[in-house]
Amino acid sequence: MSTPSIATMSTDGLDVVVVGGGPAGIAAALAASRGGAKVALVDEYAAPGGQIWRRSFREVGDAEPASLPAVGRSVVGELARSGVQVLSGTSVWAARDARTLLFARQDGSTGELRARALVLATGAYDRPVAFPGWTLPGVITAGAAQALAKGQGVLPGKRILLAGAGPFLLPVATQLARSGATVVAVAEATRRRDWVGAAPRMLAYPQRLVEYVGYRGRMRSIPFRWGTVLVRAEGGERVERATLAKAARDWSPIPGSERSYEIDAVCTAYGFLPNVALARALGCELAGDAVAVDADMRTSVAGVFVAGEATGVGGSDLALIEGELAGARAAEAALGRPAGNLKSLQAKRARAAGFVGVLDDLFFGPRPGLATLAEPDTILCRCEDVTAGMVDEAGASSPSALKIMTRCGQGPCQGRICERLVAERLGTTAGYTSRTPLRPVPLPSLMEQ
Numbered sequence: 001m002s003t004p005s006i007a008t009m010s011t012d013g014l015d016v017v018v019v020g021g022g023p024a025g026i027a028a029a030l031a032a033s034r035g036g037a038k039v040a041l042v043d044e045y046a047a048p049g050g051q052i053w054r055r056s057f058r059e060v061g062d063a064e065p066a067s068l069p070a071v072g073r074s075v076v077g078e079l080a081r082s083g084v085q086v087l088s089g090t091s092v093w094a095a096r097d098a099r100t101l102l103f104a105r106q107d108g109s110t111g112e113l114r115a116r117a118l119v120l121a122t123g124a125y126d127r128p129v130a131f132p133g134w135t136l137p138g139v140i141t142a143g144a145a146q147a148l149a150k151g152q153g154v155l156p157g158k159r160i161l162l163a164g165a166g167p168f169l170l171p172v173a174t175q176l177a178r179s180g181a182t183v184v185a186v187a188e189a190t191r192r193r194d195w196v197g198a199a200p201r202m203l204a205y206p207q208r209l210v211e212y213v214g215y216r217g218r219m220r221s222i223p224f225r226w227g228t229v230l231v232r233a234e235g236g237e238r239v240e241r242a243t244l245a246k247a248a249r250d251w252s253p254i255p256g257s258e259r260s261y262e263i264d265a266v267c268t269a270y271g272f273l274p275n276v277a278l279a280r281a282l283g284c285e286l287a288g289d290a291v292a293v294d295a296d297m298r299t300s301v302a303g304v305f306v307a308g309e310a311t312g313v314g315g316s317d318l319a320l321i322e323g324e325l326a327g328a329r330a331a332e333a334a335l336g337r338p339a340g341n342l343k344s345l346q347a348k349r350a351r352a353a354g355f356v357g358v359l360d361d362l363f364f365g366p367r368p369g370l371a372t373l374a375e376p377d378t379i380l381c382r383c384e385d386v387t388a389g390m391v392d393e394a395g396a397s398s399p400s401a402l403k404i405m406t407r408c409g410q411g412p413c414q415g416r417i418c419e420r421l422v423a424e425r426l427g428t429t430a431g432y433t434s435r436t437p438l439r440p441v442p443l444p445s446l447m448e449q
Contacts, residue, residue, distance in 0.1 A: 014040050015334040017115040019092050022050020023316045024308025025121030026075050027323030029084045035331030040085040052316045054150045094436040095282050098301050104441050116334035117303045119326045124272035124309035128417050130380050131373035133233030142172040142269035155181050157265025161242045163187035163230035164269030166363035170215035183222045184261050187244050189251045191227035198362045205355045233266050242266050252369025271364040272313045280434040295346050297326035305330050314356040321349045371424040381418040383411020391425050400433045
């Protein structure tokens with residue numbers, strides 16, 4: 001069974017529109033459909049699955065891709081058999097209001113989606129870290145390396161160094177090694193003693209520990225450097241060397257502890273940032289970097305629900321639970337019919353979120369030392385070539401003010417890469433002001449609206 005084409009889809013009379021086709025989005029669409037709602041799922045990728053369940057490009061039309069894990073095959077297969085309308089290769093670039101979304105397709109055509117309720121499952125993206133040499137060809141995020149290996153069967157290099165913090169380093173390292181790369185080292189910023197401190201809380205999640213031990217077992221031939229941070233990358237036309245250093249408690253490099261490696265690719269994985277652009281454009285309140293939601297995944301805007309990584313990065317298990325909750329409540333809001341007792345789902349979410357709290361405290365809490373890696377001539381805004389020194393000299397008090405003074409954040413990525421880097425440099429938690437288009441759209445498409 002293949003995924004239906006966009007051309008056969010009807011976007012009239014929708015009850016629920018789900019934005020994002022990862023685990024949370026698929027679970028939300030299925031739950032809303034089971035609740036009796038007419039549902040459309042909009043996704044930028046060529047086929048459902050998202051980054052977590054990214055399929056090989058050869059499997060784009062498969063209902064149950066063999067490359068996905070069992071749970072992914074099952075959920076994606078259920079979606080293909082459901083009545084959910086799947087609009088793949090389609091980006092939401094603006095919101096007229098909390099019921100109306102504007103979309104653009106890969107062929108440049110545009111359209112409008114109206115529904116009684118929205119579920120945003122827009123996911124997350126790799127947290128950027130600026131250091132000397134991070135713009136060299138061959139320096140990419142671990143998420144990008146995984147996407148290349150999973151989707152295209154392409155390696156970013158032959159000799160690869162991975163640096164960052166958190167469990168995502170392990171599956172990427174094993175996948176790259178299994179695909180034929182030499183992983184010269186994995187640099188984990190946390191220290192062994194940090195793990196010892198978190199051990200009592202981790203014992204409440206034995207399955208997670210089993211998974212971790214399994215990955216470490218498969219990495220026996222790969223050097224693993226505890227308490228180590230990436231300092232710089234060097235090279236000519238592309239990266240040729242990378243330097244690591246021992247990390248202090250705040251992850252700043254300890255002088256005199258540097259060690260260099262000859263490599264042809266560097267992958268960084270210092271956590272993820274929730275993708276909140278659409279939620280922010282709709283006026284949803286934020287809680288830090290994530291969208292604020294209640295126990296039923298409701299946002300501050302009536303009829304708008306958010307699930308998955310956009311509420312805080314927690315992995316596929318939590319995303320599936322949140323998606324089911326959000327979809328059921330969205331159908332309830334759209335149809336005016338009670339969704340039934342969802343207390344068991346709420347309890348599952350609370351337990352899964354508890355593990356996310358452990359990960360946040362251990363890996364993803366504020367680590368100001370990373371912000372010290374950028375030197376005055378280190379580029380922070382890659383689109384507009386704005387350096388850290390230029391940001392300092394501008395004297396701006398907020399990223400939005402800096403945007404006007406330096407064009408920082410006005411490039412094709414629309415600030416997704418530099419927003420947090422700039423905010424950290426300015427010592428603020430504020431971000432850029434959201435403006436449409438939320439995604440790059442051809443000018444003729446804008447003129448049609």
